[in-house]
Amino acid sequence: MPTDEWLARPLSEFVRSVAFAVAEGQEELDRRSMATQRALERDAENGDLAYDLDASWLRFADVEADLELTLSIEGEEIRDPETNAVRGYKPVVSALPLSRRAVDEYDIDAEIASEVRLKIAPVPPATRRP
Numbered sequence: 001m002p003t004d005e006w007l008a009r010p011l012s013e014f015v016r017s018v019a020f021a022v023a024e025g026q027e028e029l030d031r032r033s034m035a036t037q038r039a040l041e042r043d044a045e046n047g048d049l050a051y052d053l054d055a056s057w058l059r060f061a062d063v064e065a066d067l068e069l070t071l072s073i074e075g076e077e078i079r080d081p082e083t084n085a086v087r088g089y090k091p092v093v094s095a096l097p098l099s100r101r102a103v104d105e106y107d108i109d110a111e112i113a114s115e116v117r118l119k120i121a122p123v124p125p126a127t128r129r130p
Contacts, residue, residue, distance in 0.1 A: 011071070011093045015118060022063050022120050029058045062121040068098040071114045 036055035043049045075089030 011069075011116070018063070018065055018118060019120055022060060026060055033057045059122065060120075062119055064120075065116075065118040067116045067118075069114050069116055070096045070098055072096070 033055045040049065040053050040055060044052055072094050073091050074094060076092045077086050078088045078090055079085065080087050
């Protein structure tokens with residue numbers, strides 16, 4: 001995929017990518033904590049540890065992303081499944097990161113850039129009531 005096509009992506013795809021990156025990072029933190037806990041338990045069983053220790057469990061408190069982007073709205077065709085005729089257009093918001101390269105190559109006016117703030121925070125699971 002050419003770089004130009006890679007840079008301009010739907011905003012929803014960007015948000016999804018950040019969310020998946022956070023989830024993968026949390027998953028790796030959990031794997032490391034589990035491995036450490038198993039090693040501590042093994043060492044305690046072998047008598048190598050005099051104390052019963054627990055591994056540290058880490059989690060992201062929250063993740064914030066502040067971006068300067070240029071946003072564009074394009075229409076995605078909605079076609080009738082029977083006649084294949086265009087019934088309308090679904091708006092799709094695409095984002096291009098604002099950088100010196102983007103300003104120079106695409107002749108973008110940096111004065112009209114959008115600021116996008118994204119915050120991902122953990123939500124405790126719902127409690128079950130009997």
